[in-house]
Amino acid sequence: MWLLKLSWKNMWRNKHRTTITISAIFFAVVLSVVTSSLQDGVFDNLIKNVVSFYSGYLQVHKQGYWDERILDNSFEASVSLEQQILQPKNVTGLAPRLESFALASSEELTKGCVVIGISPQRENTITALQNKVIEGEYLIENDVGVLLAQGLAARLRLQLHDTLILIGQGYHGATAAGKYFIKGIVKFGSPDLNEQSLFLSLAAAQDLYSANGRVTSYVLALKNPADLNSTAESVRTKLGGTYETMTWEEMMPEIIQHIQTDKGSMYIIQGILYLLVCFGIFGTLLMMMVERKYEMGMLVAIGMKKIKLMQLLLVESVLTVFSGCIVGITVSIPIVYYLNKYPIRFTGEMAKVYEEFGFEAIFPSSTDSGIFITQGLIVLGLGLLLSLYSIIKIAALNPVTAMKK
């Protein structure tokens, strides 16, 4: 106890120096917490946008479908299979899809497109497709109309309530052909989807492709996306080897790659920040060791064991760094929560790009408690690592030389 008391008093013997050190640590913690939380928040938001846009967090296919996306790799949809998929508590819903390719023709023009057969109601709970309807109406179950993406409609010079022809290859090589009226026009930010996609009701798509009762995928909604991998594993175990359960990370590795590249550059910035903090702490330690060299020699002379002296200085360092960390974390919590509730909004060109993709042009922060703990621990660890300097100096301390003025 006396050691702690003495450390605390020593810590404040030079108030300016301690205040400067604590301030340096404080700013480092605040900056690293806020930058990390903004970075994580942006990535979380990106993932949420991308996933809710089309893929969902998890998809179930027939084994091998993802490598060869053809109708022959579709599977029989059934209530019992859906019940099995819905068993893990984290799975809150699913939407069946039957996807394939077809040639879409207007009176004079033809273009390749992706035909997606959906259960309108269930699809809407996962991708909020209804919100993307800019003209006409959304589909209903067993609808015979289609939703045409805006870009595709423009290329085919088609408008709402016009008719289009779909020609393609159905299940097991059957001919797929049909005539459909355009019930609605949907707009996507993603150029791929906007230029190529066409939505039918699941029943209409199954009829077109002669794939009655079949689907190519189930798109799953999760309660807690953080438990993605464990949920995927749980679904995999329940379904066995006939089906493949894929996470969005497996389906879209390019997104993960983008995040990792971005994080890499952020780590460099944080590294520079930590380096500056290290210089600050080390400078303080150097000054303190020179200033108190005589006193340390005297303490060893009168009978304080070096190990005790090391403990004393270590506790002083811990108290200083810990105080900076605590103040830093305390101040960064409201900042991070504020930025989460009132995210920074992009303006200008950047905002346009985001909005074109159908994303909200915001820069939210993540309130994950792990960020505060990790950043606090990193700075604390650095402080402790640097305090090894004073410990090494004490180990080599000779009281007689130390007390020479």
Added chain:
Amino acid sequence: MKTVIDAHTVSKTFNPNTIPVHAINNVHLHMEQGEFSALVGPSGSGKTTLLNLIGGLDKPDTGNIIIHGIDITKLSPNELIDFRLHNIGFVFQSFNLIPVLTAKENVELIMQLQNRKRADIEKRILSLFKQIGLEDKIDTRPSQLSGGQQQRVAVARALASKPQLVLADEPTANLDSKSAANLLDIMAKLNQEENITFIFSTHDVRVIERARRVITLVDGQIHSDTARVETEPQTTDLATAK
């Protein structure tokens, strides 16, 4: 009489590989319990080095130093620190009190290092501050004490562990005459009443006059060793020392 110090053929050379300085050269020293001695000599004669060797702060190149029957030249650095903590009190020229601690806490520190019980510590603190005549300054920081008062606190700290030997390196060098006299009074009283052995390294005639034995060092050797029985340490009223 009980032997406190028994040093034989003690030598210490600094910079042996470059320009050797023979700080202590073949010194023999015997000291009994209760002596009040002064180590004197010109600057560079080896007073502080001999004091450091006796206090176990430094190791001799040759010879043995036996304190209270223990050959301290054979102790490991950690054992030496422990030995100093329990057997030797140090008083330094520039007081060396820890500035962030009060007078009481500075004295307490030694007993805390000894893991003494709280009740013992409190009792000892009261008795020590009474002996040095600073009961009213117990909770005062060193910066608020005069030089003389700080040195008296340093004496209390040196005595906190109940050592039988106190080594004082130029204890009066930074004090005015009145403070020096008061400090010497306190130490003389402790010497008489508690039979504590005091060794001073000093240039100060005020100390030399009060010492009962004066050991003169010249070029690292004992030049003379005079017992002065006629100069019994005299004490003045401690109240004036405040």
